[in-house]
Amino acid sequence: MAMRPRLGITGRIVAVVAVAATLAALLMWWATAQGLSPLYALPVSIGAPLLLALFVSNDIAEPLKEATRAAKAMARGDYSVRVAASTSDEVGQLAEAFNSMAQDLAEVDQLHRDIVANVSHELRTPVAALRARLENMADGVEEPSRENLDAAVRQSEHLTELLQYLLDLSRLDAGVAGLDVREVGVADLLDSAIDVARLAALQNGRGVNFSTHIDPVDLRIHGDPARLMQVLVNVLDNATRHTPDGSTVHVDAGRQRGQARIDISDAGPGIAIEDRERVFGRFQRATPASAPATGGTGIGLAIARWAVAIHGGTIGVVDSDVGATFRILLPIAGPAAGRSRRGAPVRS
Structure with missing residues (x-):
């Protein structure tokens, strides 16, 4: 979605104050010209600018409310939420930064899931091999000879190396190995x-x-x-x-x-x-x-x-x-x- 070019938040506040002051002065002049008592002219000249300010402040606050709702959803573990970045001002920049953060968190969460799956898979084969050798020696199928014991030690050393290898998996997605x-x-x-x-x-x-x-x-x-x-x-x-x-x-x-x-x-x-x-x-x-x-x-x-x-x-x-x-x-x-x-x- 193309973002609409807008004044920044500070610029909009200045513009609203200027327009509200001008509108208040014009309404006061109009009410006086119509012969209204100041008791009636003052509320009219102040009320209309306040309504304008309320409308503009809601326009500013709504994207921030959306970002707040999205942040709460992310706190519950939902990293798929995104904030609409419909403007190019500070609010739009905030939405873009929020969406980038949400994407990074989603990738980190998936990486953690993958690491758990990798650990489960990668340990299964060498553990099964070591267990088979030890069970064979315990059951008398193989002699507990120096050669067989050395092989079991080598397999345990391989497991140690594999654990270090699995710890390095975080570097895989970071492009470092x-x-x-x-x-x-x-x-x-x-x-x-x-x-x-x-x-x-x-x-x-x-x-x-x-x-x-x-x-x-x-x-x-x-x-x-x-x-x-x-x-x-x-x-x-x-x-x-x-x-x-x-x-x-x-x-x-x-x-x-x-x-x-x-x-x-x-x-x-x-x-x-x-x-x-x-x-x-x-x-x-x-x-x-x-x-x-x-x-x-x-x-x-x-x-x-x-x-x-x-x-x-x-x-x-x-x-x-x-x-x-x-x-x-x-x-x-x-x-x-x-x-x-x-x-x-x-x-x-």
Whole structure:
């Protein structure tokens, strides 16, 4: 809505006083000319200017009353209210400032809601993996060996790192994100991420296999290990949720046009072309409503895309013969040459 140009509040008050004084003088002159007694002329000459002043003051006060009502609604948690800015004077400027504040508060409120949802989702997978390992040792399925205990300690350390990562989520929407960038071996990252995803799948009763192929085996990337680990865990967890029991999640890593490429393929129903972008939105799923629930909350892939983007990389869904394939491209680190590594399927 275009704002009407008006005098400012001070200008309008001065104008009203001037008009009221002139009107009072004219009415007094007219009443005297008509031969009215001063007892009658004085009320007429004062009453009309007062009515004019009352009308103008209401015009000034009404927008302020509207702002007051809106402020009370915001105090009750309704951040959708807005104040009409129909003038360009001080009242119009106040309305614009109020609306800007309301928008900022709405965004902060949504950010807080998103953080709570992110915390719930991001802690579920590593906690499930740690619980599965400890329960296996308690039930005698696994020996409480030094190796298994060390793995449990590593997972608890990963949880600590993840908590710090979640605290940094507030910086995401502010456009600020600190990265501890270093050279990282893709093989080491994948081994750790697959271990977490495999144990999480066990905890949820999913018998999924993993097959890895890395060429060259010493492929390295530039990035923050903690955030990259979370990317891989999120995508692998998504893959296990859409892979039938007894089937295999395939992981293939290599070079592509000067970047490191990591493909993670499941054996599920696949993702329709029109849904390939939508799955990266928060609280979005590509699984049809008629399909069995996978247990995900629809946040992990959104966080994965953000974490990849701040590394200068990309993530997306590419064509595949079976299931869905997520391709991650990240900046490569130094010369990566050597023999390839192909891992045999590992029963989860």
